Amino acid sequence: MTLSQVKAGEKVRIVNITGGHGLKNRLAAIGIFPGAEVKVVKSPPGPVIVEVAGSRVAIGQGMARKVEVEKV
Amino acid sequence: MRRIRVALAGNPNVGKTAIMNALAGTSEKVGNWPGVTVQKKVGKYNFRGFEIELIDLPGIYSLTSYTLEEKVARNFLLKEDYDVVADVIDVTLLGRNLYLTLELLEMGIKPVIVLNKIDELENYGYTIDKSALEDVLKLPVVEVSATKRKGLEELSETFLRVATGDLKPEGFIPTYSEELENIISLIEIRLKEELPQNFPFNLRWFAIKLLEKDPEIVDYLKENFKKWEKILKEIESIEEEIKRRHRIDLPSFVARERFLLASRIATVAIRSVVELPIEKLSDKVDRIVTHPLTGIPIFFFIMWLVFKATFDLSAPISDLIDNIFSQTLPEFVEKALSGAPPFIVSLVNDGVLAGVGAVLVFLPVLGILYFLMSILEDTGYMARAAALWDNFMRLFGLSGSSVIPMILGFGCNVPAVYATRAMRSSKQRLITMMIIPWISCSARLPVYAVFTAAFFSKNQSLVLLSLYGLGIALALLFALVLSKITGAKEECEFFIELPPYKLPAWNVVINQTWIELREFIFKAGTVIFAVSVFIWALASLPPGVSYAGEGSVVGYFGKILLPVFEPLGITDWKPVVALIFGALAKEVVVGTLGTLYGTGEEGLEKALAQTFTPESALAYMVFTLLYIPCVATIAAIKQESGNWRYPLILVAVELTVAWIVAFTVYQMALLI
Numbered sequence: 148m149t150l151s152q153v154k155a156g157e158k159v160r161i162v163n164i165t166g167g168h169g170l171k172n173r174l175a176a177i178g179i180f181p182g183a184e185v186k187v188v189k190s191p192p193g194p195v196i197v198e199v200a201g202s203r204v205a206i207g208q209g210m211a212r213k214v215e216v217e218k219v
Numbered sequence: 220m221r222r223i224r225v226a227l228a229g230n231p232n233v234g235k236t237a238i239m240n241a242l243a244g245t246s247e248k249v250g251n252w253p254g255v256t257v258q259k260k261v262g263k264y265n266f267r268g269f270e271i272e273l274i275d276l277p278g279i280y281s282l283t284s285y286t287l288e289e290k291v292a293r294n295f296l297l298k299e300d301y302d303v304v305a306d307v308i309d310v311t312l313l314g315r316n317l318y319l320t321l322e323l324l325e326m327g328i329k330p331v332i333v334l335n336k337i338d339e340l341e342n343y344g345y346t347i348d349k350s351a352l353e354d355v356l357k358l359p360v361v362e363v364s365a366t367k368r369k370g371l372e373e374l375s376e377t378f379l380r381v382a383t384g385d386l387k388p389e390g391f392i393p394t395y396s397e398e399l400e401n402i403i404s405l406i407e408i409r410l411k412e413e414l415p416q417n418f419p420f421n422l423r424w425f426a427i428k429l430l431e432k433d434p435e436i437v438d439y440l441k442e443n444f445k446k447w448e449k450i451l452k453e454i455e456s457i458e459e460e461i462k463r464r465h466r467i468d469l470p471s472f473v474a475r476e477r478f479l480l481a482s483r484i485a486t487v488a489i490r491s492v493v494e495l496p497i498e499k500l501s502d503k504v505d506r507i508v509t510h511p512l513t514g515i516p517i518f519f520f521i522m523w524l525v526f527k528a529t530f531d532l533s534a535p536i537s538d539l540i541d542n543i544f545s546q547t548l549p550e551f552v553e554k555a556l557s558g559a560p561p562f563i564v565s566l567v568n569d570g571v572l573a574g575v576g577a578v579l580v581f582l583p584v585l586g587i588l589y590f591l592m593s594i595l596e597d598t599g600y601m602a603r604a605a606a607l608w609d610n611f612m613r614l615f616g617l618s619g620s621s622v623i624p625m626i627l628g629f630g631c632n633v634p635a636v637y638a639t640r641a642m643r644s645s646k647q648r649l650i651t652m653m654i655i656p657w658i659s660c661s662a663r664l665p666v667y668a669v670f671t672a673a674f675f676s677k678n679q680s681l682v683l684l685s686l687y688g689l690g691i692a693l694a695l696l697f698a699l700v701l702s703k704i705t706g707a708k709e710e711c712e713f714f715i716e717l718p719p720y721k722l723p724a725w726n727v728v729i730n731q732t733w734i735e736l737r738e739f740i741f742k743a744g745t746v747i748f749a750v751s752v753f754i755w756a757l758a759s760l761p762p763g764v765s766y767a768g769e770g771s772v773v774g775y776f777g778k779i780l781l782p783v784f785e786p787l788g789i790t791d792w793k794p795v796v797a798l799i800f801g802a803l804a805k806e807v808v809v810g811t812l813g814t815l816y817g818t819g820e821e822g823l824e825k826a827l828a829q830t831f832t833p834e835s836a837l838a839y840m841v842f843t844l845l846y847i848p849c850v851a852t853i854a855a856i857k858q859e860s861g862n863w864r865y866p867l868i869l870v871a872v873e874l875t876v877a878w879i880v881a882f883t884v885y886q887m888a889l890l891i
Contacts, residue, residue, distance in 0.1 A: 205606035
């Protein structure tokens with residue numbers, strides 16, 4: 148399952164992120180890395196919004212498809 | 220007086236600008252970091268006999284070398300001269316902000332921790348234990364509210380004490396899990412085996428950055444270590460082991476350890492006193508404003524309001540300024556200088572006063588726009604709008620935050636260029652500035668109006684729509700080309716942080732508006748003025764010729780350039796001269812044509828009907844749409860990009876494209 152398929156209100160754990168080191172590093176700096184738990188505030192259409200480490204972060208659908216997650 | 224240099228580092232949205240504003244007032248100077256298009260802000264103030272200079276580093280989440288902003292901040296911290304680093308932290312997001320703090324500490328920097336937004340903490344149901352944080356980090360911690368102006372005295376005093384050596388922070392050395400620590404030590408040992416002389420970095424930091432595969436650090440390794448291949452191979456095998464054990468690659472593993480340590484430190488300092496509901500009202504609002512079905516209408520409604528307010532409110536003031544500089548003052552000058560040669564009167568009136576007027580006429584629209592843009596940004600809406608459009612704009616290599624500047628471009632390209640300031644990525648920002656001039660601003664409308672009335676009275680709206688469409692299509696196409704060339708696609712914002720909704724801090728908004736208007740007058744204004752006077756000289760020299768007439772320099776240019784325009788169906792030198800004047804502002808094309816044909820603007824249609832055919836009229840409109848940005852837009856792009864190169868490239872590209880497209884349109888129209 149990818150982050151773009153999670154329903155709003157659900158909590159998920161990040162399993163894997165596909166992408167370059169630049170992408171992974173910047174996501175990790177705000178708390179999005181394999182093993183981290185995030186809450187999905189909004190699901191598509193439109194951007195995915197997640198709550199992570201106390202802040203709200205919008206992630207485009209294309210990017211959200213690169214984040215593999217599992218339900219907590 | 221001794222000068223103390225303080226560098227402000229921190230995440231985006233932590234309130235660094237507000238701190239700069241609260242401490243240094245309107246002394247702020249805006250420029251660019253050398254060689255790049257990243258904005259640099261510097262402010263200064265006096266405190267107890269010291270001059271404190273504040274240097275605002277770009278807002279960043281981490282100190283790698285993946286984006287231009289991170290590189291600028293990191294190179295400053297590594298190479299420049301400074302006395303104090305202030306790490307500005309949004310205390311409501313302490314854990315995440317401490318990630319950057321740990322990176323600073325790894326570099327060997329011992330920053331002053333500035334806990335900003337301390338007044339907002341109770342809204343989040345937290346209290347903070349400042350001394351616990353000081354104990355863990357072994358750094359001075361100051362609680363501040365920039366917008367409420369609290370804690371500022373203590374902050375300046377701490378800067379002073381650190382700079383003078385009165386306070387020597389010990390600085391915590393971030394220590395990670397045993398597993399990672401062993402890896403770091405191993406790499407440190409390998410590096411030590413052949414450490415170059417004058418190795419400029421903190422060794423531990425260098426080792427950690429190697430593990431993170433930081434591109435600049437890997438390059439340094441390759442250039443300065445003979446056994447670089449062996450070291451990189453060793454790191455590869457470490458990574459295999461980490462992947463096997465943790466199912467995560469090495470750079471992410473390091474970043475995760477750092478993030479978890481930052482979170483642990485935060486929990487030491489933060490006490491939750493009230494349990495807050497998990498679902499916030501703002502989440503409901505976010506779902507509405509970023510959902511395409513509801514978000515897009517809301518976006519266009521807000522943009523319509525901004526548009527109306529900017530251009531309607533500024534119009535009467537701009538008209539008044541225009542009247543003063545084109546009528547009231549010139550009449551006065553004519554009386555005062557009666558008896559002086561007409562050439563001198565013309566110099567003062569059509570050269571100097573018109574030039575000053577051309578600068579001042581922008582102030583109302585820019586002032587209102589800056590004001591409204593800061594409100595959109597401070598309230599948090601700007602980030603939502605960017606999130607809403609991100610996916611769509613990505614198709615063209617742009618990001619969601621390019622949308623607002625582009626839409627403003629339909630009103631006037633000049634404020635649109637300045638509106639790109641809200642964009643985070645410098646590369647994206649540069650591309651957006653470069654495509655704005657293709658968007659048909661309202662100053663081009665009078666040109667279309669006259670020509671469509673003369674030649675296309677039946678299909679007026681169709682022609683107008685096609686022109687606007689052509690502008691948008693070329694803008695997006697150009698964006699695609701630019702993002703390919705600059706590699707900006709890889710630098711797209713991967714995520715957009717949505718800051719909490721809040722009311723703007725009015726004193727900050729007003730101060731910033733003032734600073735930006737001042738910068739416009741001194742930087743762009745001087746260019747606009749100089750070009751105005753220059754074009755006046757072209758039209759008035761040699762002395763005695765009729766203004767812009769056949770015998771003037773500009774008339775001469777018009778005739779020389781005419782052959783270039785003949786393939787577009789233009790057979791008279793007068794429309795060519797009008798295009799030269801259009802460089803001042805595109806609506807001037809109409810006024811110049813009126814003067815040159817001796818008809819004024821009323822009888823112009825008839826005169827045009829004799830010189831143009833419908834086909835050449837179409838080509839002329841297309842050319843006006845696309846050829847060079849007006850001088851104010853050029854000046855704005857120069858000011859914002861910090862380099863003449865970019866506006867000059869743009870002028871060359873636009874002239875070429877304008878000619879090719881106008882030629883194609885003319886030839887195709889002839890065939891139909």
